[in-house]
Amino acid sequence: KETGVFKVFLNDINCEAIQLAKRNSEINSVSDRCVFSNDEANHFLAANRKEGNLFDIIDVDPFGTPSPFLEDAVKTIRRDGVISLTATDTAVLCGLHPHVALRKYYGRSLHSEYCHEVGLRLLFGALAFSAARYDRGMKPLFCHSTRHYLRIYAKISYGAEEGDRALDDIGYISHCEKCNWRAASKTPEQECGICGGRPTYGGPLWIGRVFDREFVREMKATAAQMNFRKYFKMLETADIEADGPPTYYLISMICDRLQINTPPIERVIDTLKEKGFYASRTTINSRAIRTDASSETVNDTLANLSKK
Secondary structure (H helix, E strand, O other): OOOOOOOEEEEOOOHHHHHHHHHHHHHOOOHHHEEEEOOOHHHHHHHHHHOOOOEEEEEEOOOOOOHHHHHHHHHOEEEEEEEEEEEOOHHHHOOOOHHHHHHHHOOEOOOOOOHHHHHHHHHHHHHHHHHHHOOEEEEEEEEEEEOOEEEEEEEEEEOHHHHHHHHOOEEEEEEOOOOOOEEEEOOOOOOOOOOOOOOEEEEEEEOOOOOOHHHHHHHHHHHHHHOOHHHHHHHHHHHHHOOOOOOOEEHHHHHHHHOOOOOOHHHHHHHHHHOOOOEEEOOOOOOEEEEOOOHHHHHHHHHHHHOO
16 A cells, blocks of 8 residues: 555455455555456456556466466557566476476576575566567566575566567576586586586576566665664665676585685675675575585685684
8 A cells, every 4th residue: 555556456266365455455544546357367368458457567366387477468468568477396496307498488498506596586487588579578677585484576668570589598507516517608507617517406496596686676765764674685686786796606505615714704704705706696595605616616605714
């Protein structure tokens, strides 16, 4: 009710969920702005589209995968509207079932220390593929991994050129399990850039930026205006890491592998910056850092800091 939204359509196939939504709207004195329906999501979207109702924001929040609803969401969003997706099938997106990910999200998942980012990038990639199929483009705005689910927000633009432009940021993330090397590229790498081993890969998926700095700063301003303090730190980190490279390093896991003490994350970040590398925290994992330093450099930095 703080946003001033004129009308909200709430739909769920579960009638009990709709009854709870109605009760919640009454408690918050916004029932006059809500339209409730008990329908299958794709049928609900298609029926509104047939009536000429296109939405500014479509939030797809199912149990499990949102993949069955992507195409109808893309077809029912207004020009420059926002689609948000929630996925709770994290075992699929985070690499335990890569072939299932390929079926549902058009790309293989990758079991690694940064598996949650790979999952988010698979979601963005699947949405980009669905949008391009209907001559529409997709631009990531924000994403996060929280508890048992992954969530993304993206702006949908109209036009075949917009679709082509989005697909330019589709690629693969290659990963070497022997030395922790990783690389984002248009095609899977056939050889590790450090040890020469044969890497595994995730994708095709989104390899472009996953945070839009202007959007994040608007969120920060709104959070400050509404005094949503619990979101300040996450948004501040997203602002900083918006220009960072794909993937992150989970410091505690690397130190366990090297059998060394784990140094403070801020010291690791400061040391890498002093060496001329990009380094920041990441909203996706509070114990990880995002950096363009190689895995060798990260290992050496951690080893040196653990001795101090």
